[in-house]
Amino acid sequence: MSADFLYTIEVILNGLMAGVMYSLVALGFVLIFKASGIFNYAQGVMALFAALTLVGIQTGQIPFSHLINAIFGTNIHHFGWQVPTLLAIALTIGVMVVFAILVERYILHHLVNQEPIILFMATIGLAYFMEGFGDIMWGSDIKTLDVGLPSGGSLWLEEYTLGWAAEGEQYYGMYLDKLDMVASLVAIVLVVSLTIFSQYTTTGRALRAVADDHQAALSVGISLRTIWVIVWSIAGFVALVAGIMWGAKSGVQFSLSLIALKALPVLMLGGFTSIPGAIIGGLIIGVGEKLFEYAIGPLIGGATENWFAYVLALMFLVFRPQGLFGEKIIERV
């Protein structure tokens, strides 16, 4: 095989895996939109907050230590212990559940039956609040996330594929990041679990009923408050998974909240209400932007990925305004 062909395959595979990483973020948006009709602007910040909390708990950091030190003149930062990774993850999930309860009690509860734009604005406020709250709680320094995930290219794959190129061609073997491979597996498990939960469980059906019509769901005895707590808790869990995967790449820092920007074209393409759509949309965006950067990028100065993802999503929207898997809205006069 020619090296160029193999490099193209490499770009496609890496694009697919990058797409899975985008999908992990998009999933959180879909869950909340599907269940409550809210476009949750705070999803990216939730990923940051969850990852900050995980590292903080894992490393025994004292929450609000900067504030405590500033007020009381103390100099405390750590409890002096390390929490095992699994326990830290469980505790972080607990924090995200508490967060979901607070969001429901102090924000959503007061906005039942309001226009979607009002709910959207509320999540913008929530995002800014959480950015500051996360900083005060855990500090703004960059934190290393170590939950035992592998990193680096797969040596086995590189060596195995080294001889695939035609003789005399410069080829260094196929490169795939082990972290991306793990992320793909995790995403598959998540999507399958969430789809089963949404389609085949009583709670899942209740979630969809609430999404269709708040008042109708209430009239048949579904507790809106419970459903919202459940869905925000699940979105918090998905945010934690996304935070772990992205945080393992770059360290846990404010920029994690910006990964939401990568999820938007995925949502436009895959639809806001489909869990499989988030995955397929992510894969298309990932492969599309990577291939475009590989083939066209060098001709036009590079750095095309950020804008090309949106161009790709818009191209799909021309033909399917509701996204690939979104529900078609039919309004009859």
Next chain:
Amino acid sequence: MKFTKLATVALTTLAVSAPVVADLVFPSLSYRTGPYAAGGAPYADGYADYFTLLNERDGGIGGVLTAVPECETGYNTAKGVECYEATKGDGALAYQPLSTGITYQLIPKTMADDIPLMTQGYGRTSGANGKVFSHVFNFPANYWSGASRIINRIMEENGGTINDRNIALVYHNSGYGKEPIPTLEALATKHGFNLTLIPVDHPGQEQKSQWLQIRRERPDNIILYGWGVMNQVALKEAANIRYPMDQMFGIWWSGTENDALEGMGSHGYKAATFHNVGSDYPVYKDIQKFVVDAGLTAGDGSNVGTVLYNRGMYSAMLAAAGAANAQEIHGVKDITSGMMRDGLEALNVTNEFMAAAGMPKFGPEFSVSCSNHGGPGNVGIQQWDGNSREWKLVGDFEAPDMEVISALIKADSEAYAAENNITPRDC
């Protein structure tokens, strides 16, 4: 009860809106929030702590206390300009915005308001031409001197020749990241190396395409001009593809403890620097005694001695030196921003001066003149030691290729003068 409440509100309002009472005001356009907070916070800490040290140890500068009112920019250019407008009326003597974007916006404003704009290691490189940019001071080094010093270092490591060598510039796709391109292109023509430009869009969280390209093309050297998360991801991806880290060079904004987050993964990575590393200097004993132990640190004290804290402190020291110079030149203690400008233009930083400031050999020797606001641009090289997890200075502060840089500075500043109807000063 009502009266008490009203009095409290009135007093609070007065306290918040009252002008700064200290005489020597150095506003800090800091960013402790947002995507670049991890870089902005330690710099702001170092900047503020040095002035606190002067107040506590020396009673200020020339007996006049200093004040460093902070204004949060979030590394946002619009907010930076707002901060400038909000604080300049408090008697601001000089601004150091720690942002190339904000710097570009403030250049015409500071010239109109007669306030010096100090941009140590960032900003508009051609600001070094004092004839055109009367209020910009970008000593002791700039983006172009950094790029040239890196190329010189690569030449040193390769027997003095880099003809046909492949060098890639991985840069933040912004005004800052694009700054070294003209210099590197001129140097590529001069020395015969092949330059590949690889931009990374803000914020740089995802760089897979760029590093797959690097893995395919295998450049002999990589030069990194990044900031924020772009640096951590770039170094992580470089380690992932097993790029030889000692062949990779960053500019000083890509050479901090934050950037080498991977520890051993970044072992051997080098970066240009215009100041020394670590905290083994007499000034740190004073900072510990008068600032940290006294509970007066701007942050929590954990950043003391880190690269960015050092840079903030060094920048504050240079501003303070300019103020002291101005007091001496004009024979008054309560200087104005115009006098401060004169003080900076007459700055002469010698090894003796640095030793007296408690920072022996911390930075290069340099002097400023009416025509040269950038100094000789001497730059050192530091290297990350993954074992001890610290930076070490491995290359002395040496001059860049001024033959190339001077011509570029002249051309760019003259173009700016022509565009803005500025008559260059005769000096």
